[in-house]
Amino acid sequence: MPRALSFACLLALALGSSPTVQAATADAAAPLFNADGYRITLYRSPTPEQVDGAQIVDTAQLQAMLSQRPKPVLIDVYRRQWLQGRFIEDEPHANLPGSHWLANTGDGELAPRWMEYLTLNLRALTDGHQDTPLVFYCRADCWLSWNAIKRASALGYSHLYWYRDGLDAWQAAGLPVEPAQPEPLR
Structure with a gap:
């Protein structure tokens, strides 16, 4: 049991510091809209029920x-x-x-x-x-x-x-x- 727990902790640490996870975390923190209110990333994702104008x-x-x-x-x-x-x-x-x-x-x-x-x-x-x-x-x-x-x-x-x-x-x-x-x- 302790051996499995140690392996799980090492795996979690390795995954948490991987470039893929870091990139995904950075993408999640990036702004979706610019200062003028236009969507600037993740264009293919759920859209709102309305748009002004x-x-x-x-x-x-x-x-x-x-x-x-x-x-x-x-x-x-x-x-x-x-x-x-x-x-x-x-x-x-x-x-x-x-x-x-x-x-x-x-x-x-x-x-x-x-x-x-x-x-x-x-x-x-x-x-x-x-x-x-x-x-x-x-x-x-x-x-x-x-x-x-x-x-x-x-x-x-x-x-x-x-x-x-x-x-x-x-x-x-x-x-x-x-x-x-x-x-x-x-």
Whole structure:
């Protein structure tokens, strides 16, 4: 018995000082939000039931919106690796039909170039009308769309909708998707 207890204590000490445990502890202590209130880490984790400046819609509500006029602009903000001046396709990506993929615009910290990419694309997609209905989405449990809505609201857009469960819910409902490429970054 004392031998088993000694082994358990040594194992606990070894695990407690391992780099993996230390890294996990450091990650847990890192802030989740920046000073401006944008989520900056752990983007794929449970999301809140609301976001300031937007109404949450589910799949049935979104389908109804898509059959009305004015038809909302669908904006996917899922990430895509950017390397040496171009998007790198590491795996195929699909969107809700008719969507515009503004990759990487939901990151918590946006470099000026990415902020300009978002701003110019929103202006073009709405013809400069900030009251155009905009639906932002990503995947289920994805903070990227939450961040993008906060950003669009800060830019003055007033008819914002969050398709919180995103592409995952759309596909789970058996609805069609289409292959996607991000809007070009110029």
